[in-house]
Amino acid sequence: xxxTLPPVKAFxxxxxxxxxxxxxxxxSVLVTLVLLVAMFAVGASRYRxxxxxxxxxxxxIDNAFLIVLAVGMTFVILTGGIDLSVGAVVALxxxxxxxxxxxxxxxxxxxxxxxxxxxxxxxxxxxxxxxxDIQPFIATLAAMFLxxxxxxxxxxxxxxxxxxxxxxxxxxxxxxxxxxxxxPTVIIAVAVVVIAFIVLHFTRTGRTVYAIGDGGASAHxxxxxxxxxxxxxxxxxxxxxxxxxxxxxxxxxxxxSLTAVGMELEAIAAVVIGGxxxxxxxxxxxxxxxxxxxxxxxxxxxxxxxxxxxxxxxIVIGGLLxxxxxxxxxxxxxxx
Amino acid sequence: xxxxxxAPVVEMRDIxxxxxxxxxxxSVSFRMFPGEVHSLMGExxxxxxxxxKALTGVYPIDSGTxxxxxxxxxVNGPAQAQDxxxxxxYQEVNLLSNLSVAENIMxxxxxxxxxxxxxxxxxxxxxxxxxxxxxxxxPASPLSSHSxxxxxxxxxxxxxxIRAKVLILDEPTSSLDADEVAELFRVIRxxxxxxxxxLFVSHFLDQVYEIADRLTVLRNGALVGEYRTEEILxxxxxxxMIGKDIELLERLETRSKSLDSTDSAGxxxxxxxxxxxxxxxxxxxxxxxxxxxxxxxxxLLGSGRTELARLLTGADRAETGTLTVAGSQRRFRSxxxxxxxxxxxxxxxxxxxxxxDDLTVRDNIVLALQSDRGWFRPIPKRRRDELATxxxxxxxxxxxxxxxxxxxxxxxxxxxxxxxxxxxxxxRLLILDEPTRGIDVGAKAEIQRLVANLAEEGxxxxxxxxxxxxxxxxxxxxxxxxxxxxxxxxxxEDVTVGEIMTLIASGSxxxxxxxxxTVGAGA
Numbered sequence: 001x002x003x004t005l006p007p008v009k010a011f012x013x014x015x016x017x018x019x020x021x022x023x024x025x026x027x028s029v030l031v032t033l034v035l036l037v038a039m040f041a042v043g044a045s046r047y048r049x050x051x052x053x054x055x056x057x058x059x060x061i062d063n064a065f066l067i068v069l070a071v072g073m074t075f076v077i078l079t080g081g082i083d084l085s086v087g088a089v090v091a092l093x094x095x096x097x098x099x100x101x102x103x104x105x106x107x108x109x110x111x112x113x114x115x116x117x118x119x120x121x122x123x124x125x126x127x128x129x130x131x132x133d134i135q136p137f138i139a140t141l142a143a144m145f146l147x148x149x150x151x152x153x154x155x156x157x158x159x160x161x162x163x164x165x166x167x168x169x170x171x172x173x174x175x176x177x178x179x180x181x182x183x184p185t186v187i188i189a190v191a192v193v194v195i196a197f198i199v200l201h202f203t204r205t206g207r208t209v210y211a212i213g214d215g216g217a218s219a220h221x222x223x224x225x226x227x228x229x230x231x232x233x234x235x236x237x238x239x240x241x242x243x244x245x246x247x248x249x250x251x252x253x254x255x256x257s258l259t260a261v262g263m264e265l266e267a268i269a270a271v272v273i274g275g276x277x278x279x280x281x282x283x284x285x286x287x288x289x290x291x292x293x294x295x296x297x298x299x300x301x302x303x304x305x306x307x308x309x310x311x312x313x314x315i316v317i318g319g320l321l322x323x324x325x326x327x328x329x330x331x332x333x334x335x336x
Numbered sequence: 337x338x339x340x341x342x343a344p345v346v347e348m349r350d351i352x353x354x355x356x357x358x359x360x361x362x363s364v365s366f367r368m369f370p371g372e373v374h375s376l377m378g379e380x381x382x383x384x385x386x387x388x389k390a391l392t393g394v395y396p397i398d399s400g401t402x403x404x405x406x407x408x409x410x411v412n413g414p415a416q417a418q419d420x421x422x423x424x425x426y427q428e429v430n431l432l433s434n435l436s437v438a439e440n441i442m443x444x445x446x447x448x449x450x451x452x453x454x455x456x457x458x459x460x461x462x463x464x465x466x467x468x469x470x471x472x473x474x475p476a477s478p479l480s481s482h483s484x485x486x487x488x489x490x491x492x493x494x495x496x497x498i499r500a501k502v503l504i505l506d507e508p509t510s511s512l513d514a515d516e517v518a519e520l521f522r523v524i525r526x527x528x529x530x531x532x533x534x535l536f537v538s539h540f541l542d543q544v545y546e547i548a549d550r551l552t553v554l555r556n557g558a559l560v561g562e563y564r565t566e567e568i569l570x571x572x573x574x575x576x577m578i579g580k581d582i583e584l585l586e587r588l589e590t591r592s593k594s595l596d597s598t599d600s601a602g603x604x605x606x607x608x609x610x611x612x613x614x615x616x617x618x619x620x621x622x623x624x625x626x627x628x629x630x631x632x633x634x635x636l637l638g639s640g641r642t643e644l645a646r647l648l649t650g651a652d653r654a655e656t657g658t659l660t661v662a663g664s665q666r667r668f669r670s671x672x673x674x675x676x677x678x679x680x681x682x683x684x685x686x687x688x689x690x691x692x693d694d695l696t697v698r699d700n701i702v703l704a705l706q707s708d709r710g711w712f713r714p715i716p717k718r719r720r721d722e723l724a725t726x727x728x729x730x731x732x733x734x735x736x737x738x739x740x741x742x743x744x745x746x747x748x749x750x751x752x753x754x755x756x757x758x759x760x761x762x763x764r765l766l767i768l769d770e771p772t773r774g775i776d777v778g779a780k781a782e783i784q785r786l787v788a789n790l791a792e793e794g795x796x797x798x799x800x801x802x803x804x805x806x807x808x809x810x811x812x813x814x815x816x817x818x819x820x821x822x823x824x825x826x827x828x829e830d831v832t833v834g835e836i837m838t839l840i841a842s843g844s845x846x847x848x849x850x851x852x853x854t855v856g857a858g859a
Contacts (some may be wrong), residue, residue, distance in 0.1 A: 025478065112752040116435060202453045202455075203451075203452065204446060207446070207453070208443075210432070212432060218431055219432065220413070220430070221426060221430045222414070222430065222443060222494070223415035223417075223419075224411075255649060281434035291544070
């Protein structure tokens, strides 16, 4: 062994150098980062008051729920799956929250019930996908209709939240340095991102998520817990939808059946723009965070401009998505 | 390591496994001793992979018992087999191309600190295992940045790190070069000294004879026997794998059809391949095919016979050498390009690269012709019907119904449909890879007769088959392949199956030359 050790040391310095040069693994995330910075530069040069810290903070405040949603979606997409139910589950969460609070439940109990319900739904979806070998697209589509339908069963009308704990939490501003402030929802969203990052990069379960994304057959032959992990990502996505739902009800202070329509597509768009490959195996949760911020920046720019129709948001998102999917294709082709 | 001393670490008794319509393993027994290299031998379809997958828990067994170190083993899936101490490196690299080398080695067993993966320790341990294999690569580099050979070694590194009692290497050397094989053998010997039982499956007889202590031969899902490597001659081994007695084979020699080799000798070569080769597939090889000549390619599976055919037809691109077709030099980028030069290739993999299950007999027959014409010039319906009916009657395809779905036809009739497809494009060179495998005797004879007739009409044919009698009966000239090279090329006059077998089995260059001269080699 001693005779073979020197070459091992020799390449470790070489690799440190190599790591400084971005490999294709990080390229698409870097592109997203550059895009985000460029958008801010454009915004700052064109609109007065754009280049302020609070604009950045507001990005987080206005998109806290979407960040959490995108984190859950990242787990699912990394395995090569997709979860179309998350928007409807967010709506269902707001309905459950608003209804139970109106009925005088303890707010903490309400949060527990919502998270349990959405995680259970995720578990059911995961089990159906695995045991009946159903396309995630169809299984989560069914869950989407189910969740949306349950919203209408609860109530057709918007229910406002008047619970003092929730209202107090929604109005809380946490001051940061230099007259900046954030909401508690931002802290929750950032915490979710940090936990997801640790799980994905520093636990065996997280690494198995990536392993499954490479096809699943190899992971199975390597003796990894493929089934357990595959089901787990839908539980995680369900749980994140629940958290996002609670954050959304804090943001709107109401529960409404028709809310968050199409939000699942925004989450998917954020994940893809953040550099995660739709076929699975490649991507980072921090990229998804950047993806959400890019989507948020588009809206901010449009609202600063004031003359543009808000539909331009959709047009720009569509164009970006196309661009990023083509970029991924090129990077994947280069990798092989 | 005498027969009596240690107890076997693996003992499989009377294992049977059936798949719908096939008995993949029929009451096969198999054992392995600690500290030995055991080779599992047999041709394609003999049941080697099935036996391995039974041992590793991928396939459930229908009957029989598996004992591991004296304890009954019941594994359900590779994870449990791994926990029980059976580690496997599969033929196709089964690793994760999206993760780093270190992760591929350590995944599922990463050292942890406070419940989180300790990446520094993970990379260090991976580097140690790689150093043990003398592999100087960065453990943090992505797996996909390395060659297939390195990836194969990484798979072996993973298997070694599991510290298994039993290490299964299924064709581990098929993508390695000579130095890498030597390195692998060094590691195998070290593991063997540590008492690991190693199951080594390879189509390379030289390698088997170099490394294996004991051999188990399977044929058609049944056990032929277990032998000590030093006690069985190569030629005997090949007989046992192919399943014919040498005397019986030599008696079969009287060829049914007398081949007139002078007929083709005068004509110009239709195709000349000069030193064509492809890394990891086949060494540079030359081959000449005259017009109206049947050239037989003989050799074991993995000897390079299919690989050569794929280079000739553009199914794989040649990296070296030149190809001359009908007098002008060509470079085929696809089978379609070869088809434009009237070269047709019928793959050995009838199911996956041949017939289209869900189409009718008629559609299957016109497929290649349509592709040749291009999709903007559809073949008129009348012409399609004509083609289908004429080939159905000419080749005796049963049922004689152009609208029958090909999936419902027998193997022999599917093969005839395939033949019809290629004949419809009127090729000047037809390459048939195992056209008679898995079909009944009657259909086999019909296909052989057809090939002979086609050659008489002036078509050149390359005929690839594992059945040597068939190659002998049909070919004007025979090229023998071994270890991805052509080892002999001679006119088929007074050659016996036994002599070809000797060529296929022989171990060194000298042997080959000696035998080739006796056969009358004409390269």
